[in-house]
Structure formats: structure tokens, C-alpha cells
Amino acid sequence: MRIKDIIEGKKEWRAHMARVKALPKDYQVVYKEIQKYLFKVGPVELTDGTDLLSGIIDLFEEGVASEKGVLEVTGSDVAAFCDDLIKDSETYADIYQEFANEEGNKVMKKVKDKRK
Template sequence: MSIKDIIEGKKEWRAHVKRLKALPNDYQIVYKEIQKYLFKVGPVELTNGTGLLSGIVDLFEEGAGLGKDVLEVTGRDVAAFCDDLIKDSKTYADIYQESANQEVNKAMKKVINRRK
């Protein structure tokens, strides 16, 4: 990643935050909880710019523009809303599970080879 990429990323993030701050307070609160949830769950592409988060702000801007309550947009179960957003995304948990399985398989092959 070059300095130019870092600077561009910061510009994008600042523009993203500016859009977020323009939303009604209830939308901002729910967005922050979504953001925390997604950072904990860890979809891999979340670290590649603001794509998913920007899409959420797009959706929230549309909902706020229509005068909807934020929970009309997300539903009452915000965690389920998040899970649905990332259902087809690879997460860090997926990567860790794959790694753990590979390590177990390697270890088991060694055990089997020693028995021969």
C-alpha cells in the first residue's frame, strides 16, 4: 500500500464519516452498533475500504429520507440484519477454522505415518 493509497483511504473515510454525521441520531447509534458487530464478526472485505459500511450509510440515507425509523430499515434484530449482510462473505472466523483444520490434518498425517 502506497502513501497515495493511504491518503486516498483517509479521504474516503472522512467523507464516509461526514455522511454518517448527517444522519439522524438514532441512525448513527444503530450504525455504530452495526460497525462494532461487523468488526467483531470480521468479514474479510470490511478491511478493504468502506464498501460494506458505505452501502449501509446509503441504505440509512434512503430510509431517513423517507422518514422511516431506523429499525424499520434494519428490523428489530440488528444482529440478524448484519448476519444477513455478510452471509456470503468470508470471515476471519472462517479463515481461522480452515487453518485449525489444516493443522489438525497435518498432525494426524504425522501420527499415522509414525504408526506405519
């Protein structure tokens, strides 16, 4: 990654966060919880940019313009809202699960081989 790319990425992130800070406080709180959730569980492609997060801000800005409360936009179960957003995406949790399954299969094969 070139320095120019890093600088450009920082500019984009600052502009992104400026949009978050322009939202009403309740929207900001929910956005930050969504962001934490997605960074922990989230899709692999989330690290490629902020498209998903920008889309959430777009949705929130529309909610504000329509004078809706944040939970009217996301529903009362924010985690379910997040899960629905990433349901068709490969997540880090999926990758870890695949790795754990492969390692478990290797261990089971060794146990079976020892019994023979």
C-alpha cells in the same frame, strides 16, 4: 502502499464518517454497532474499502428520507441483519475455522500414528 493512497484513503474515510454524523442519533448508534460487528466478524473484503459500509449508509439515508425508524430498516435483530449482509462473503471467522480444523486434523493424525 503509497503515501498518496494513504492520504486519499483518509479523505474517503473522513467523508464516509461525515455521512454517518449527518444521520439521526438512533441511526448513528446502530451504524456504529454494525461497524463494530463487521470489523470483528466481518468479511475479508471489508478491508479493501468501504463499499459495504457505504451501502449501509445509503440504506440508512433512504430510511431517514422515508421517515422510518432505524429498526424498521434493519429489523429488530441487528446482528441477523449483518449476518445476512455478509452471508455469501468469506469472513475472518471462516478463515480461522479452516485453520483450526487443519491444525486439529494434524493433531489427530499424530495421535493415530502413535497408536499404531
